[in-house]
Ligand SMILES: Nc1ncnc2c1ncn2[C@@H]1O[C@H](COP(=O)(O)OP(=O)(O)O)[C@@H](O)[C@H]1O
């Protein structure tokens with residue numbers, strides 16, 4: 495069977511070392527696209543139509559990511575999976591609509607020529623913020639309709655999937671932690687406002703992490719941070735006020751008073767510190783800072799739900815725990831941090847959703863009914 499649906503993929507890219515290309519594509523139920531190929535991990539989510547009217551939508555969404563610096567791996571993958579159109583009938587190829595591929599982020603501009611030259615396809619650019627919001631709403635609403643296990647909270651080492659009532663979804667604060675951090679108040683479909691942001695984001699963590707620890711990748715950095723103890727680097731309240739902390743102000747002895755503060759008192763050089771401790775401290779600093787700014791932009795607890803997207807969290811427990819603790823601490827329990835399983839694919843999914851304009855609107859009316867992670871995208 496011809497896999498016309500293979501065209502339905504979206505590319506979200508952005509500039510810079512260490513950032514990622516996210517690829518989302520759709521395959522029909524009867525497609526022979528395999529989940530894992532060429533060493534690339536692909537996660538699948540099954541989609542099943544609820545009516546006979548759009549049988550073409552029976553199938554799966556596939557999620558894959560590539561390092562921006564290895565764009566060729568992405569191109570080879572597209573070629574190997576025949577996502578660029580060579581699998582389609584002449585009639586489909588002659589239909590220009592089929593040769594249009596949705597793309598968002600900086601890479602949609604940067605790689606437009608490359609895609610045209612290599613595959614003869616046009617990257618149809620979608621606005622990044624529109625796409626992020628549409629992707630988040632898509633996941634949250636599908637979750638509301640039918641899919642278990644998309645949105646969850648993470649507290650005290652426990653992941654709890656959350657049942658959100660459709661009538662109670664908006665407004666929420668979407669915090670996208672990518673290279674930088676954008677904070678968006680979402681009031682409905684297509685209704686949102688960028689309320690704040692911070693340049694201290696995932697790129698900061700990775701950039702400073704590379705300088706401080708000589709690590710070569712995000713994963714290596716995370717690995718180091720797992721083994722570290724930030725108390726050797728950070729100044730805690732107890733280092734200033736003693737073991738009782740500053741109880742009058744509600745600051746416990748173990749609260750970080752000053753990230754990296756201990757270093758300012760040590761007469762030491764970088765080589766004297768453990769890379770693991772530096773990594774842990776940096777991770778806490780960035781995560782705490784994002785949590786605190788998010789809390790302030792959630793109207794000091796007025797927006798009950800703060801949803802974190804972007805590849806920074808990547809399901810990493812310690813990052814999620816730190817963010818959750820921060821939101822809990824600052825909001826005195828009024829607001830909750832929530833995470834999404836496909837947090838890094840919001841823009842790509844939102845751009846995918848924009849195929850609606852080309853007559854695939856019915857997709858959104860259908861429910862995700864099964865999740866079969868053949869391989870984790872993390
Ligand atoms: N495998 C990875 N390679 C590089 N960065 C990663 C990786 N996994 C997670 N990250 C983190 O995700 C951030 C990029 O997040 P992302 O949502 O892809 O943002 P952007 O849209 O800016 O590319 C990086 O700055 C880094 O902190």
Ligand SMILES: CC(C)(COP(=O)(O)O)[C@@H](O)C(=O)NCCC(=O)O
Nearest residue numbers: 508672673674675676690691692693
């Ligand atoms: C410019 C961006 C929207 C780009 O998104 P990203 O690639 O970081 O995911 C984001 O980095 C951002 O909002 N930065 C913070 C800018 C600020 O408000 O200080």
